[in-house]
Each structure stands twice: as C-alpha cells, then as structure tokens.
Amino acid sequence: MSAELPLIGDYSTPSTELSGARIGVVTFPGTLDDRDAARAVRAAGAEAVSLWHADTDLQDVDAVVIPGGFSYGDYLRAGAISRFAPMMAKIADAANSDAKLPVLGICNGFQILTESHLLPGSMIKNDHLKFICRDQLLRVENNQTAWTNGFEAGQEITIVLKNQDGQYVADEKVLDELEAENRIAFSYVGWNPNGSRRSIAGVSNKAGNVVGLMPHPEHAIEAGFGPDHRGTDGLAFFTSVLTHLVGGKK
Amino acid sequence: MPRIVVDVMLKPEILDPQGKAIAGALPRLGFTSFEAVRQGKRFELSVDGEVTEEILAQAREAAETLLSNPVIEDVVNVEVFED
Numbered sequence: 001m002s003a004e005l006p007l008i009g010d011y012s013t014p015s016t017e018l019s020g021a022r023i024g025v026v027t028f029p030g031t032l033d034d035r036d037a038a039r040a041v042r043a044a045g046a047e048a049v050s051l052w053h054a055d056t057d058l059q060d061v062d063a064v065v066i067p068g069g070f071s072y073g074d075y076l077r078a079g080a081i082s083r084f085a086p087m088m089a090k091i092a093d094a095a096n097s098d099a100k101l102p103v104l105g106i107c108n109g110f111q112i113l114t115e116s117h118l119l120p121g122s123m124i125k126n127d128h129l130k131f132i133c134r135d136q137l138l139r140v141e142n143n144q145t146a147w148t149n150g151f152e153a154g155q156e157i158t159i160v161l162k163n164q165d166g167q168y169v170a171d172e173k174v175l176d177e178l179e180a181e182n183r184i185a186f187s188y189v190g191w192n193p194n195g196s197r198r199s200i201a202g203v204s205n206k207a208g209n210v211v212g213l214m215p216h217p218e219h220a221i222e223a224g225f226g227p228d229h230r231g232t233d234g235l236a237f238f239t240s241v242l243t244h245l246v247g248g249k250k
Numbered sequence: 251m252p253r254i255v256v257d258v259m260l261k262p263e264i265l266d267p268q269g270k271a272i273a274g275a276l277p278r279l280g281f282t283s284f285e286a287v288r289q290g291k292r293f294e295l296s297v298d299g300e301v302t303e304e305i306l307a308q309a310r311e312a313a314e315t316l317l318s319n320p321v322i323e324d325v326v327n328v329e330v331f332e333d
Contacts, residue, residue, distance in 0.1 A: 077319055122321040125267045
C-alpha cells in the first residue's frame with residue numbers, strides 16, 4: 001500500500017519518538033471510518049494493519065483501533081452483534097491479558113466495547129433524538145491512559161462528534177466508581193450534546209489500556225481538514241499510544 | 251411451528267427518548283388519555299418441533315446475553331406460543 005501523505009500537514013520531526021509500531025484497525029460489515037483511522041495511525045508514524053472481523057489472527061499488532069460507523073446497521077443495539085465477532089474475542093482476551101493490549105474504541109467502536117463489557121455503561125439514543133454532527137469541545141479528564149498521555153490533564157480539545165446513539169448511561173454506582181477511579185477520560189465542555197450522564201464523552205478501563213469515546217479523533221489529525229479546517233487535536237491519541245508502547249508515560 | 255416470544259424493555263430508571271417522542275405525538279391524533287409511553291422490543295424465536303425445557307433455557311440465556319443488554323435493559327417476559 002502506498003503511503004497516503006496528506007497534501008497539507010506538518011512534516012517536521014515529531015516530538016514523540018516513533019516506534020515502528022503496528023496498529024490494527026478492525027473492519028466490520030458497516031464500518032465507515034476504518035480508512036480514516038488507518039490514515040491517522042500512519043500520520044502518527046505507525047504502520048496500520050487491517051484486521052477483518054471474521055478472522056482470528058491479531059497479526060502481532062501492538063495496539064488496536066475499533067473505528068466508527070454502523071456495524072450491522074446498528075441492528076438490535078449499536079455494537080450488539082459485532083461484539084460477538086471472532087476478532088472481538090481475540091481483542092478482549094489480549095486487552096485483559098498481562099500484555100494489556102491497548103484498544104481504542106471510537107463512536108461505534110466505543111459502543112462495541114461497552115457491549116463487550118470491556119468498558120462499563122452503554123449508549124442510548126441522543127436525548128434530542130436527532131443525529132448530530134459538530135465540532136465538539138472536550139476536556140481531557142485523565143491523561144494517564146495509553147491513548148491520552150500526550151495531553152495535559154484538563155486540556156481542552158476540539159474534535160468531531162457525529163452520532164445518533166451517543167447518550168452515555170450507567171447506574172449511579174458505576175458513575176461514582178468511574179469518578180473515584182479517575183476513569184472518565186473525556187467530558188463534554190459547555191453544552192452536553194446528547195444527554196450523557198455527567199457529560200461523559202469517553203471512559204477507560206481500570207488498567208487504562210482500553211479507552212472508548214463517542215467523538216472522532218481520527219477526523220482531526222490534519223491541518224486543512226479537521227475542526228474549523230485547522231484542528232489536529234485528534235493526532236495526540238495516536239501518538240500517545242506510541243509513547244505508551246515505547247515505555248514512556250503510562 | 252411453536253414460537254418463544256421474548257419481550258425486552260429499557261430499565262425503568264433509563265429515560266426512553268423514543269417513548270417520549272411517541273408520547274408527544276399521541277395528543278396530536280386526539281389520544282389524550284396516556285400519560286407516558288415506553289417502547290420495547292419483541293423477539294419471536296421459532297422452534298421446529300416441541301419446545302423442551304432445554305430449548306426454553308437456551309432462549310432465556312440468549313435473551314440475557316444477545317437479545318438484551320443487562321446494563322440498560324430488562325428481559326420482562328419469555329413465553330411459549332404453540333400455534
């Protein structure tokens with residue numbers, strides 16, 4: 001596959017050390033954003049490896065991105081059928097193993113991770129019932145995860161939000177636990193765009209290797225194409241995991 | 251062919267945005283007696299032959315693992331219809 005170099009971008013030496021890491025991007029029937037996710041992986045300096053939902057070979061990848069879209073048409077519940085794909089079983093095992101495979105779930109990928117019980121809670125329809133697409137301001141609540149270590153704690157970032165089933169719900173006990181254990185990774189700043197409990201936009205597992213969020217960092221990696229035609233705040237997700245893999249900050 | 255019918259509802263504490271929208275539309279058609287609407291899902295599992303206890307147990311397990319998400323939903327009824 002030829003390198004897809006963006007036409008507009010900053011190609012100075014990256015501040016994070018590049019690792020030659022291999023990052024898998026999973027495709028299910030109905031996935032939409034796998035190519036953008038792979039492009040983001042390459043823009044961060046890693047090799048993108050396509051993983052097919054029906055396969056069982058993780059191909060020795062160092063991390064996995066489960067991208068957004070409408071896998072299985074959101075039939076039954078968003079992510080409910082994909083969750084039982086053979087590849088998901090492999091990913092769940094690797095994420096829960098001692099190796100703690102880093103896994104990032106974006107939008108439908110986040111829904112698949114909650115259905116898999118790799119992350120707590122679930123998503124239901126937006127409280128206003130409309131599909132929403134906007135540049136979304138987020139606060140980085142936890143910069144100690146595999147996918148957020150490149151941010152400052154409390155940093156505000158703008159990336160794209162686009163979904164219909166984005167309202168994060170969990171019972172009060174789980175929400176209290178998430179807050180106490182610093183596992184709310186991102187929250188919405190200002191207007192809560194979908195009625196999510198406690199304005200939660202993304203959460204992590206206990207170990208911090210599995211992170212899921214509704215907004216789309218892979219659409220904000222390139223000057224000229226991101227939010228407001230400038231934003232590249234999403235790139236730090238993909239460079240964070242490289243830093244994590246080379247043994248940098250947690 | 252007998253069917254096992256499984257009914258799934260959002261948990262009572264989870265707000266149902268779709269039910270709320272339906273409740274908003276009812277008065278427009280003159281149906282003014284209904285305070286609230288909650289929307290659920292009905293699954294019909296057809297069985298070739300008799301519905302044994304084992305098959306019914308499988309249906310209950312499927313209802314809890316795939317047909318519903320216990321984080322947000324309850325399986326409110328599993329019932330056999332012999333037609």
